[in-house]
Amino acid sequence: MSTSAPTDGRGSGARQDDGAAGAGAGPLHLYLLGGFRAERPHGVPPAARWPRPGARTLVKLLALAPGHQLHREHVMAECWPHAELDAALRNLRVALHTARHALEPELRPRAASSYLTTDGALLRLVPGAVFIDADRVEALAENALSHGGLPELTAAFEAFTGELLPEDRYAAWADARRTRLADLRTTTGLALAERHLREDDPVRAAAVARRVHDQAPADERARRVLRDASRRRGAGRERAAPREDVDLEAARVRLDWALTLDRSGRYDEAIGVLRQALAAYALRGHADACALAAARLAEVLARRHRPAEAHASLRAHAPAPVAPAEVRAAHHMARSLVLFYEGAYEAGLDAARTAQAALGSPPAAATASLTPAPPPSARSALLARSLAQQAVCNGLLGRFDQAAAPAERALAAAEASGDPALLATVLSVLRENARRAGDLRQALRHGRRALALAEQAGRPTATAFERANLAELQLSLGDAVEAERLARAAVELAEPFGGTVLAFALTALARVRTAADPAGAAALLDRAEHRAREGGHRQALDEVRAARAEWAARH
Numbered sequence: 001m002s003t004s005a006p007t008d009g010r011g012s013g014a015r016q017d018d019g020a021a022g023a024g025a026g027p028l029h030l031y032l033l034g035g036f037r038a039e040r041p042h043g044v045p046p047a048a049r050w051p052r053p054g055a056r057t058l059v060k061l062l063a064l065a066p067g068h069q070l071h072r073e074h075v076m077a078e079c080w081p082h083a084e085l086d087a088a089l090r091n092l093r094v095a096l097h098t099a100r101h102a103l104e105p106e107l108r109p110r111a112a113s114s115y116l117t118t119d120g121a122l123l124r125l126v127p128g129a130v131f132i133d134a135d136r137v138e139a140l141a142e143n144a145l146s147h148g149g150l151p152e153l154t155a156a157f158e159a160f161t162g163e164l165l166p167e168d169r170y171a172a173w174a175d176a177r178r179t180r181l182a183d184l185r186t187t188t189g190l191a192l193a194e195r196h197l198r199e200d201d202p203v204r205a206a207a208v209a210r211r212v213h214d215q216a217p218a219d220e221r222a223r224r225v226l227r228d229a230s231r232r233r234g235a236g237r238e239r240a241a242p243r244e245d246v247d248l249e250a251a252r253v254r255l256d257w258a259l260t261l262d263r264s265g266r267y268d269e270a271i272g273v274l275r276q277a278l279a280a281y282a283l284r285g286h287a288d289a290c291a292l293a294a295a296r297l298a299e300v301l302a303r304r305h306r307p308a309e310a311h312a313s314l315r316a317h318a319p320a321p322v323a324p325a326e327v328r329a330a331h332h333m334a335r336s337l338v339l340f341y342e343g344a345y346e347a348g349l350d351a352a353r354t355a356q357a358a359l360g361s362p363p364a365a366a367t368a369s370l371t372p373a374p375p376p377s378a379r380s381a382l383l384a385r386s387l388a389q390q391a392v393c394n395g396l397l398g399r400f401d402q403a404a405a406p407a408e409r410a411l412a413a414a415e416a417s418g419d420p421a422l423l424a425t426v427l428s429v430l431r432e433n434a435r436r437a438g439d440l441r442q443a444l445r446h447g448r449r450a451l452a453l454a455e456q457a458g459r460p461t462a463t464a465f466e467r468a469n470l471a472e473l474q475l476s477l478g479d480a481v482e483a484e485r486l487a488r489a490a491v492e493l494a495e496p497f498g499g500t501v502l503a504f505a506l507t508a509l510a511r512v513r514t515a516a517d518p519a520g521a522a523a524l525l526d527r528a529e530h531r532a533r534e535g536g537h538r539q540a541l542d543e544v545r546a547a548r549a550e551w552a553a554r555h
Contacts, residue, residue: 025040025104026041026042026043027040027129028040028103028114028129029041029130029132029133030059030063030131030132032060032063032064032133032164033133033134033137033161033162033163034161035166035455035458035459036056036060036165036455036458043106044106045105046102046104046105047102047103048456049451049455050098050099050102052095053489053492054079054091054095054098055094055096055098055099057079057095057168058079058092058095058099059099059103059125060165060168060174061075061079062116063125063130064173064177067124068124068125068127068130068132069124070122071121072121075092075123076088076089076091076092079091080092096116096118100115103116114129115129115130133161136159137156137159137181137184138181138184140156140159141156141157141159141160141185141187142184143156144188145187145188149195150192150195150196153192154192157185157208160188162458163178163260163458164177164178165178165458166458167455167458167460167463167493169460182215182216185215186212186215186216186219186222189209189222190209190212190221190225192208193206193209193212193222194225197225197228197229197232202228202229202230205225205228206226206229206230207253209222209226209229210222210226210253214253214257214276215257251280251281251293252277254277254280255274255277255292255296257273258270258273258274258277258296258300262299262300262303263421263458264459264460265459267300267303271301271304274296274297274300275297278290278293278294278297278317281293287317287319287320288319288320288323288327290317291317291318291319291327291328291330291331292327292331293317295317295327295330295331295333297313298310298311298334298335298338299333299337301313302334302337303341305499305536305537307536310334310338314331314334314338325358325379326359328355329358329359329382329386330355330382331355332351332358333351333355333382336352336355337389340389340393340539341537342538343539345396345397346393348393349389349394349397352386352389352390353386355382355386355389356387359379359383380414380417381419381422384411384417384422385410385425387406387413388406388407388414388425388426388429390406391403391406391410391433392432394406395432395433396539403429403433403436404437407430407433408430410426411426411427420456421453421454421459421462423453424459425450425462427447427450427453428446431443431450431473434446435473435476440473440477444470444473444474444477447466447470447473448470450466451466451470454466460493461494461497461501464490464491464494464497464504465490465501465504465505467486467487467490467493467508468490468505468507468509469504469508471485471486471508471511472508472512474486475512480516484512486508487511488509490504490505490508491506493505498531498535499531499534499535499537500531500537501535502528503528503534503535503543503544506525506531507525507528507540507543509524510524510528511547511550514547514550514555515554518554518555522551525548525551529541
């Protein structure tokens with residue numbers, strides 16, 4: 001960890017005038033559900049990229065704390081548990097300075113922050129100036145549960161828009177609030193489902209109960225509501241078509257939830273949810289929907305180093321020639337990704353091109369209604385993915401001149417999709433192309449933007465990957481200190497996930513340390529190779545071997 005950096009001139013124990021905070025700066029909104037981000041409706045937007053992870057963690061700790069204040073000793077214990085006191089104090093001063101200027105970029109040197117203040121040994125988010133989505137959701141749910149009707153319960157349940165800080169899923173300091181919000185969502189959802197039953201609407205009751213069950217499968221109450229709703233439908237109060245609608249809606253919800261799980265690195269859970277959705281569609285005989293669910297399942301299986309199962313899923317549910325273009329493209333993209341993970345780059349390239357070609361054909365109106373309705377941006381997202389995959393495969397095949405054009409075309413499609421996670425992926429490809437072309441400054445710009453978007457989207461594995469790549473870029477630019485910071489942050493974030501992402505992070509840290517600590521770098525490469533083999537990712541193994549060759553050339 002960093003033990004020396006410029007301070008903000010106040011010191012961690014200095015007192016500020018809270019009464020002046022917030023004047024003229026406008027409110028600050030902190031979002032914790034679905035991934036951390038900060039917004040200001042008025043004034044200069046907060047920084048998209050925070051140079052120090054400790055600063056962001058400090059703000060998150062305060063956002064979760066009762067009364068949004070903590071003693072500085074508590075913050076230091078959470079952020080720098082192994083540091084000596086003097087080093088932890090220095091780190092805290094730097095984190096405070098960084099956080100204040102990230103939240104309020106126009107803040108003048110030595111000026112009081114509008115949002116983050118100190119009062120003796122207490123650190124505080126200014127009341128009335130900082131608003132936090134988790135607080136609002138809790139208030140809505142508690143009010144609806146206490147004396148709300150159907151509209152209030154519906155609004156409260158829908159306000160739970162994502163997991164609390166998915167990028168910090170394994171951080172102990174977020175466990176209590178995460179559990180509290182998860183329990184509150186379950187209770188609110190069950191209250192809403194039971195209210196629908198009392199209103200004699202078992203269809204909506206079952207749809208809500210299934211959503212609760214998908215996230216809390218061990219909760220017996222959700223199963224009870226589902227049984228009650230099923231009995232009422234079976235008694236003839238609902239026709240067969242509405243009952244089928246409920247089952248299909250539950251499957252669609254599972255597809256959306258699986259995407260969130262996948263992007264959060266919870267691959268085994270995503271596989272289970274996707275298998276449930278696939279079974280529901282198969283039971284109803286919806287071949288197009290099965291093909292789409294099977295494609296998503298294959299992608300996650302590939303990430304879990306289960307290529308045989310992935311190929312089997314795709315073979316069992318291959319789309320018909322008359323299937324909608326999005327379904328056929330999704331099938332070929334999934335096949336491309338599986339082949340890519342296996343190191344079959346030429347075949348992966350062909351599959352990505354086939355996916356792009358499928359998008360050029362008109363949709364099949366006769367069967368489109370049976371498929372989970374894609375959003376308007378679905379084609380843009382699939383086009384961006386197919387083009388980006390072509391660029392990646394061409395690069396790995398050494399055809400660098402053929403990698404640039406599809407990557408540039410992918411950028412426009414990714415932006416049109418409105419998906420920050422996808423845009424981060426495309427920018428990552430552009431970063432690599434710029435690095436190969438020797439334009440390190442452009443590569444750095446692409447990489448920083450990709451990192452900010454990965455963080456915004458709440459994708460911890462992608463965030464770790466981008467930090468690792470930025471570390472290597474900073475090393476190439478001669479900034480060993482920043483390279484070390486980024487590489488260490490990448491390893492720290494990747495550790496809980498292991499496998500491929502940790503292999504890349506360890507390789508980056510080894511490259512950073514090759515000159516100063518050759519023995520330590522060699523040990524890191526040993527760990528990286530073990531993790532790459534564990535993840536079954538050909539590219540990760542190639543990166544480790546390249547780093548070993550670089551190490552050998554220097555020593």
